[in-house]
Amino acid sequence: MIEVFPAESRYQKDLGWLKVKLSFSFGDYFDPNNTAFGVMRVCNDDEVAAGLGFGPHPHSDMEIVTVVLAGAVRHEDNLGNIKVTSVGEVQRMTAGSGIIHAEYNDSATEKLHALQLWFMPNELGLKPSFEISGYDLADLHNALLPILDPIGSEHTVKIHQDMTLYLSRLDKGKELSFQQAEGRRIFIFTIEGSLTVNESKLDEGDTARIESQSHLSIRAEEAAFLMLIDLP
Template sequence: MIQVFPSETRYQVNNGWLNSKLSFSFGEYFDPSNTAFSVMRVCNDDEVAPGKGFGAHPHSDMEIVTIVLQGAVRHEDNLGNTEITSVGEVQRMSGGSGIVHAEFNASHTESTRFLQLWFMPNQLGLKPSYETSKYNYDKMQDKLLPVVTSEGLDNTAKIHQDLSIYLSRIGKEKSISFEREDRRVFLFMIEGNASVNEATLQSGDTARIEAISELKIKANEDTFLMLIDLP
């Protein structure tokens, strides 16, 4: 089953410095029928104004992944980490037994856009941790490039859960496929338009996929997408 969620159905928050589009219940938005998909809890598409951001706040028992799509994000936490994550990089933070962090747009002149993804960990009370990883844009052309994995191999960020996050840029009329038995898939169309088996996704659309062992994705125009393989 492929369940498509059009971009315009996402809940939108706009408070001046933050324009956020939410795929799941988060903050002021609560829908009891839309709180998670498998172990996935949050998918926020955030645009943050220059010099603005989220002040120090706590997290626990959550795996948090940030994928920067435009500009750069400055991270600070009580573990002593201070780092700037830019386009082409991925940030993974494990809240574990408790962490306090802040996130800001690293630029005072340009907006930043990033996807923030939350997943339930495979174990509670883990030691809090943080890392960034860099991926090669060329290696995701017309193929799925893993950027987050449970093993943390091949320059991927290591996450404490049985899942993998892939990015792909697909040229017009090109196709890729993904095969996994007894798994769920979350698909986010970052840019472009593509056919996914019998469904069509446009920019900003998401899909939640279950009980399908093979996905065939054909780009109807140049396309940039994220695919998450979930238990």
């Protein structure tokens, strides 16, 4: 089954300094029929004005992943981490037994555009931690590049869950194949451009939640930038 969620179906909020589009229930937006997809709890598409951001606030028992699409985000936490994540990097924060952190647009002049993703960990009460990993943007070209997985490597950040997050930039007309293992779920987000996934069309901003499809054919109907997440 491939269930497509059009871009306009996302809940949107404009606070002036923050423009956010939500794919799942979050904060004061609650839809009892849209709280999760497997272990995935949040997919927020955030635009943050220059020099502004989210002040110190707590989290626990969640894997929080940030993929920077434009600009840079500065992370600060009570573990003593003060780190900046830019385009070509991904960050993972394990909230675990409890952490207090803040996130700000690191630029005084440019907008920050990022995806923030939350996933349930494979174990509660983990030791809080924070990690950044970089990847080569050229490696996204007409390929699915893993940037996050449960093992971690020089070019992937480690997450405490049985899942892998891929990014890809496809030229118009290019096609990728992906095999979905039995019992797994796939989440696809068309960040830019237009895709056909099997027989389903996804335009810019659309997402798809996919189950019980052994084979996926992903074709760029126009030049496209996409995120694919393989999760339980």
